[in-house]
Each structure stands twice: as C-alpha cells, then as structure tokens.
Amino acid sequence: MRGxxxxxxxxRMHGCGNDYVFLDCFQNPPPQDPAALSRFIxxxxxxxxxxxxxxxxxxxxxxxxxxxxxxxADGSEGSLCGNALRCMAMWLHQSGHAGPAFQxxxxxxxxxxQIVHSDPDCRRAVVRIDVGRPAVLSADSGxxxxxxxxxxxxxxxxxxxxxxxxxxxxxxxTVFFVQSIAAVPFEQLGPRIERHAAFPDRTNVEFxxxxxxxxxxxxxxxxxxxxxxxxxxxxxxxxxxxVAAVAAGHLQSGLPxxxxxxxxxLRVLMSDELELQLEGLAEECCRxxxxxxxxxxx
Numbered sequence: 001m002r003g004x005x006x007x008x009x010x011x012r013m014h015g016c017g018n019d020y021v022f023l024d025c026f027q028n029p030p031p032q033d034p035a036a037l038s039r040f041i042x043x044x045x046x047x048x049x050x051x052x053x054x055x056x057x058x059x060x061x062x063x064x065x066x067x068x069x070x071x072x073a074d075g076s077e078g079s080l081c082g083n084a085l086r087c088m089a090m091w092l093h094q095s096g097h098a099g100p101a102f103q104x105x106x107x108x109x110x111x112x113x114q115i116v117h118s119d120p121d122c123r124r125a126v127v128r129i130d131v132g133r134p135a136v137l138s139a140d141s142g143x144x145x146x147x148x149x150x151x152x153x154x155x156x157x158x159x160x161x162x163x164x165x166x167x168x169x170x171x172x173x174t175v176f177f178v179q180s181i182a183a184v185p186f187e188q189l190g191p192r193i194e195r196h197a198a199f200p201d202r203t204n205v206e207f208x209x210x211x212x213x214x215x216x217x218x219x220x221x222x223x224x225x226x227x228x229x230x231x232x233x234x235x236x237x238x239x240x241x242x243v244a245a246v247a248a249g250h251l252q253s254g255l256p257x258x259x260x261x262x263x264x265x266l267r268v269l270m271s272d273e274l275e276l277q278l279e280g281l282a283e284e285c286c287r288x289x290x291x292x293x294x295x296x297x298x
Contacts, residue, residue, distance in 0.1 A: 005291045010041070012048060013091065013284045015083030017232030017263020020070070021050045022088065025057045026097070031292075038071035041290060042228075048290050051228045054084050056091065064105040065098045072227030079107045080170045082235020082266075082278045086127040089113040090282040094120045109170060116279065123284035131236070131276040134243050135168035143274060147247040150174055155193060157207075158183045165244040169276075172203040172226070173240035177248065181209045181222050190224030202226045206237050210250045211260075217251050218258040232263025239276045242268040 011022040021041050023030070031037045038053035040046075050073070057067040068088050070078040085104060092098040093115045100115040112130035119125065134146040150166040157164075159179030167173045174193060178184055184207050193205045204226045211218040221241055223234040238259040245251040257268040266280040 005293060007289045008292045009289055010048065010287070011091065011284060012050065012286045012288075013087035013282060014263070015086050015233060015235060015282045016261055016266060016280055018083040018234060019050050019232075019285070020052050020054045020081075020084050020087065021048050022054045022056055022084075022091065025055050026066075030055050030057065034069065034071050035075035035077070037292065038073065039075045040292065042073035048288070051225070051231050052078070052081075052084070054081075054088060056088055059105055061103075061105045061110065064103040064110060066092055066104050068104055068106045070106070072225070073229070074227045076227040078171060078227070080109070080131075080236045081106075082129060082131060082239065083233055083280075083282075084235075085111055085113075085129050086235065086278070086280065086282045087284075089115065089127045089129065090118070090123075090125040091284070093118060093125065094123065107170070125282050126279065127282050128277055128279040129235075131169060131239050131278050133274050134240070134276070135170070137166065137168060143243060143247045143253065143270075146243055146274065150198065152193070152196060152198060155189065155196070157189065158185075162248060165248065166203070167240040167243050169236050169239055171236055172199060172201060173206060173237055173244075174199070174203045175206045175208055175241055175244035177208050177210065177245075177250065179209070181207050181220060184222070186222055186224070186230070190230060194224060194226055204234065204237055204240070206234075206241050208241050208245065210245065216258070217255045218260060219245055219251065220260045223261065233261040233266065235266065235278050235280070237261075238266040239268050239278055242270060242276070243274075246270065 055069040116126040137148040161177040205224040269277040
C-alpha cells in the first residue's frame with residue numbers, strides 16, 4: 001500500500017552536473033521529514049533522481065535573504081554545498097527575491113553571493129560565492145596550517161604522489177594527488193575511504209591529477225561525496241583541492257585555480273588571507289511534480 005499521496009512541486013538545478021531537487025519553501029511549508037524525502041526523491045529510478053534535496057527557506061538571520069538546508073542522497077544533512085548554494089543564489093536572483101549581491105545562511109555560516117552574469121530566459125547564471133577560510137588543522141604557517149597529512153597504511157592508491165592531505169571547510173575532505181586518475185580503482189576506493197576508521201564522521205574523497213605544464217594552474221578531479229557517492233562535481237571539493245594543491249606546492253594561490261571535474265569547470269580564487277571564492281555556471285534543468293505521502297508534511 002502506498003498510502004495517501006500528495007503532489008509535491010519541485011525544481012531541479014545543477015552546478016556542473018552536481019544536481020539537486022530544490023523545494024520553494026517561501027511559498028510552501030517545508031517537509032516534516034526532509035531526510036526521508038531526500039532518500040526518496042534522489043532515487044534516479046523510482047523518483048526524480050538527484051545528488052540530494054535542498055530546502056530554500058526564508059531567512060531567520062536579518063542580514064541574509066534566505067536560508068538553505070541540503071540533504072545528501074542518503075538523508076544525511078550537509079554543512080556546506082558550494083554548487084547547491086550557487087544554484088539557489090541564481091533562483092533567488094531570477095525570481096526577484098534578491099539583487100546581484102546578497103547573503104545566504106547555511107548552518108551557522110553566512111555565505112556572500114555575487115551574480116556575475118544572469119540569463120533568466122535560459123535560466124542559467126555564472127555565480128560566485130564566498131566560501132571563507134579553511135579550518136586550521138596544524139601548527140604550520142600560512143596555507144600549510146590548513147592541511148593535515150593523513151596516512152592510510154591499509155589503503156593502496158596507484159600512483160599516489162605524497163601523503164593524502166585532509167582539509168576542512170566545515171565539511172571534511174581528503175585529497176589524493178595521483179599520477180593518473182584513470183589508474184585509480186575509483187568505485188572500490190571511494191566508498192572505502194569515505195567510511196575509513198580514520199574518519200569517524202566519514203569524509204569526502206578527491207583524486208587529483210595536476211595538469212602539465214603547471215603554469216596552467218589547473219587540476220583534474222574525480223570526487224566521491226560523503227553521503228551521495230560519485231558526483232559530477234563538488235563545489236566545496238574544488239575549494240579543498242585548491243587548498244591542498246597550493247599547500248603541496250602543485251599550484252599557485254596568486255592566480256585563479258581551475259578545477260576540471262567530470263561535469264564541468266569550476267574556478268577557485270584564494271586571497272593572501274586564505275579567503276576562498278568559488279565561481280561557476282548554475283543552470284535550471286526542469287520543474288515538475290512528484291508524488292509523496294501526505295503524512296510527511298506538516
């Protein structure tokens with residue numbers, strides 16, 4: 001028995017292929033159990049299909065225009081999601097909730113937003129967000145203080161260059177520099193490292209190949225996201241890769257850092273004060289209605 005069903009209106013947007021189902025909670029009440037709804041709606045065979053669920057909520061902070069909550073495909077709630085933030089920022093701007101520069105609150109963090117270019121007819125935009133400073137993880141100075149070497153003696157990564165580096169942007173990332181991403185058994189190592197005993201809260205996993213010549217200041221990345229598995233892109237992952245690559249001496253902080261992921265190109269900017277900005281394309285791909293049990297709503 002499916003029980004009583006309700007029609008739930010949604011938008012589906014993506015940043016470089018990192019796609020989420022978005023609910024307009026300005027016009028509609030939020031779901032009572034968003035974790036369960038995320039697990040249901042993210043199923044690419046039985047529901048809409050996505051990397052997770054995003055609630056677009058009125059702000060409870062005077063300086064922000066909205067609050068965002070993001071739930072991964074497994075129902076766990078995320079503390080930062082750069083691509084979903086950029087998509088929501090585009091929607092807020094194009095739907096008249098905000099101008100070209102504003103703030104969104106997520107968890108306890110205020111995220112500054114700038115709409116670089118907007119095409120409302122095509123429902124796409126180039127959006128830049130302020131990610132802030134990475135957490136300090138060691139006693140080193142400068143950007144080296146924001147990484148921690150993370151040896152995993154029981155995990156063999158082909159072509160590994162140096163020790164893995166752990167970075168925290170409010171969510172955990174573990175970055176592996178490799179000679180060739182194609183040589184990495186990604187489907188086996190991604191979930192294994194995510195749930196490794198070294199990470200009691202699990203971790204996002206990035207395998208990184210540095211482009212040559214290094215003057216290109218570009219990295220190619222394949223990402224396994226905590227709670228969602230492989231995704232075509234990860235905004236906070238792009239920032240973590242930039243931090244780790246600069247700390248390891250692979251890339252330069254004074255220039256824009258291009259991060260090529262399976263779904264497209266993201267650009268990371270790092271200031272002398274280690275403030276990070278993330279820029280890239282956001283697009284709406286569809287709107288629709290999905291059936292969901294009525295009892296899941298307030």
